[in-house]
Amino acid sequence: MPFHFVPGIHPPNPQADNESTGSAWWFVFIGRQLVLQQATLTPLQVRALAPLGLDARRTQYLGQLNGQPCYGAELPEDSVLPPQLVARELRSLYGVLANDWLDLAGLAFQILEWDRTHQFCGHCGTPTQAAAAERAKRCPSCGLSQYPRISPAMIVLISRGDDILLGRAPRFRPGMYSLIAGYVESHESLEACVVREVQEEVGIEVANIRYWGSQPWPYPHTLMVGFTADYAGGDIVVDPHELTDARWFAKHQLPDLPSEASIARKMINWFVGQS
Ligand SMILES: [Zn+2]
Numbered sequence: 359m360p361f362h363f364v365p366g367i368h369p370p371n372p373q374a375d376n377e378s379t380g381s382a383w384w385f386v387f388i389g390r391q392l393v394l395q396q397a398t399l400t401p402l403q404v405r406a407l408a409p410l411g412l413d414a415r416r417t418q419y420l421g422q423l424n425g426q427p428c429y430g431a432e433l434p435e436d437s438v439l440p441p442q443l444v445a446r447e448l449r450s451l452y453g454v455l456a457n458d459w460l461d462l463a464g465l466a467f468q469i470l471e472w473d474r475t476h477q478f479c480g481h482c483g484t485p486t487q488a489a490a491a492e493r494a495k496r497c498p499s500c501g502l503s504q505y506p507r508i509s510p511a512m513i514v515l516i517s518r519g520d521d522i523l524l525g526r527a528p529r530f531r532p533g534m535y536s537l538i539a540g541y542v543e544s545h546e547s548l549e550a551c552v553v554r555e556v557q558e559e560v561g562i563e564v565a566n567i568r569y570w571g572s573q574p575w576p577y578p579h580t581l582m583v584g585f586t587a588d589y590a591g592g593d594i595v596v597d598p599h600e601l602t603d604a605r606w607f608a609k610h611q612l613p614d615l616p617s618e619a620s621i622a623r624k625m626i627n628w629f630v631g632q633s
């Protein structure tokens with residue numbers, strides 16, 4: 359099916375009209391689990407959730423997919439699904455669900471998380487209201503606007519000839535290594551973040567920092583920004599608070615790596631494919 363998604367904040371008609379006139383796509387979550395149709399493993403395409411016995415505690419309009427409205431919805435943790443539906447951890451669906459579906463599910467997850475965590479003004483504590491003209495929550499008392507959060511993080515493939523620097527974080531499964539990564543700090547450029555994180559985590563210097571590509575990662579609102587860099591000096595000194603190990607690997611003798619869905623893996627695959 360071709361995907362043509364147009365983001366929006368106002369349903370084309372009041373939701374009640376949609377319920378009577380046609381179906382919508384629903385990206386329904388129970389915690390981090392996405393609810394899918396058991397038979398097809400695709401998101402729900404229904405007029406409304408209530409006839410399925412589902413009682414959403416929050417709903418957010420996302421936009422239109424091929425002319426049909428799309429909604430994100432959050433169900434209580436103790437919801438009981440009808441037998442034709444199944445809930446799967448969103449992360450487990452990479453490689454199972456088409457990337458276009460995953461992108462919309464990630465968008466729904468992030469918008470729902472933002473709605474859940476911005477019910478009150480962060481400045482004065484007044485309950486927020488949805489802004490009329492943009493995806494924002496506005497405080498009716500002091501006027502503060504709160505937008506969906508996006509947290510930029512850099513990830514860097516450092517090479518030395520045909521070798522790649524890979525590190526192991528304590529949370530990784532046994533034997534797995536990945537690229538060096540870290541969140542951008544306040545008032546810091548992405549390039550400065552690359553230099554700082556590499557220096558902090560593995561103690562080496564890098565040069566020739568080049569943008570590679572980016573990937574949203576909705577856990578819960580990260581934007582991974584990928585760079586490549588050349589080794590420029592120093593010996594590896596691992597920060598034990600961040601990593602349990604870091605070392606150079608020949609590009610044709612790599613250890614266990616992150617999933618194919620991750621930008622880290624895509625960058626490593628790209629480097630290995632370079633002649
Ligand atoms: Zn306020």
